[in-house]
Amino acid sequence: MLDDDGRSTGAFPGSGGRRPVVVGLGPGAADGDALVWAAAEAAVRQVPLRIVHVVPHRFVLDPCGVLLSVDGLPGVTAAAAEVVEAALARVRSVASELSLSGCVLAGAPVPLLLSESREAGLLVLGGRSRHPAGRVWARVAARACCPVVVVRDRPRVPAGPSRPSVVVGVEATGSCAPALGFAFAAATQRGVPVTAVHAWGADVPADLEGACGAPAVAEAEAREVLERALAPLRRRFPDVPVHRRVPCTDPAAAVVAASSGAALVVVGSRRLGPLRRRLARSVSREVVLRAPAPVAVVGADRVEYRVPPAPGARRQVLRRTRARPGG
Structure with missing residues (x-):
């Protein structure tokens, strides 16, 4: 609010x-x-x-x-x-x-x-x-x-030395916006920081020559994706500290690894049909079953938690499709 x-x-x-x-x-x-x-x-x-x-x-x-x-x-x-x-x-x-x-x-x-x-x-x-x-x-x-x-x-188990935080998985599309809004509101409610996690993977060869992009370029793009997703939340919640993690690993594994000692873990979920739910890999389900902390699953259609971007914000189209930490 x-x-x-x-x-x-x-x-x-x-x-x-x-x-x-x-x-x-x-x-x-x-x-x-x-x-x-x-x-x-x-x-x-x-x-x-x-x-x-x-x-x-x-x-x-x-x-x-x-x-x-x-x-x-x-x-x-x-x-x-x-x-x-x-x-x-x-x-x-x-x-x-x-x-x-x-x-x-x-x-x-x-x-x-x-x-x-x-x-x-x-x-x-x-x-x-x-x-x-x-x-x-x-x-x-x-x-x-x-x-x-x-x-x-x-x-x-004995409490660890690290301070609790609200961990949220960030994906490359806008469907994680409600999860981000829920995570920042929960962090404000609890008086703890947000740990935003966006996993990325190295490029695979695009042709028979075996040429692929440098890992440094892929990591830089991943950091840009994360900053772009966090920008409206940083304006809406200026007093919430934010820790960023951009590991090169599987999305579910990245969120689970960051969730140790967390006050809450938040992941997004896309509304898929029955067939697509069976065929598509669900990162949110893996996090629910593996994370050592309470896990909140926020659907992509929960518009009441969505924080709109600033007026005039430039929309960018990603060149590559990556595994998404939600669903």
Whole structure:
């Protein structure tokens, strides 16, 4: 948000409408990292917190071979309700002023969480690092109607000597603009710097003669891409320190390497169709599954986080197509 002088106030663009932070709990996640993270985020944004526990459909065969749903069995619903009640009690003990609500939903996790995202300002997902959970995270993050933050439960490790920062992956196209806006707003909110990461790769031979550009030229172009992407954010958030990283490596590996000790990692996501999602490599999914920090996935269509370039800014067309750290 902007003040009267046109500078950022640090508030999230979507927080003024009181859209809640929604946290989806996994099994046994009433005391998990995602719940604590979501409660702190809702308190800072001064918005309600909604706790959702999704119980997948389960079916059994009776002795006569009839297919019966067990969603309504007392044991299943009671266990799910206990998880929600424990989560609500924990949040009340540390943030009694928060407006809280909780519910148990039965059905397929992905459609139910996508439905929750339609009315949410932020969707937080958590749980243990297991392969089924990773599939749910990736599918929800790729299609949600709001930014999605994945906070995995991790072993406690001693804090490192480096100061936390908000790490954001920057790509060569304009689709990362909402992710950049979200990252700078989050850094302002937390009072930490931004670490902007843009990976590049060496040129490959363009013809049979084996001629290719010098690595120094490719690196210089990568730095220019990064500066051009950061320029409108630097004007909007002049008080946020920015650290730049331009490594020659894979985009996902570059963001993961920079995320150690980060307060938050932010990556963009392009809205691809089902076929293209299967064929294209998703850097955001790799970062979600590998980064040792909470990861926010911000869709390229989240215009409320986009910071427009300055009037009259020159648009440039890149000569080469590179792997993009989003998607």
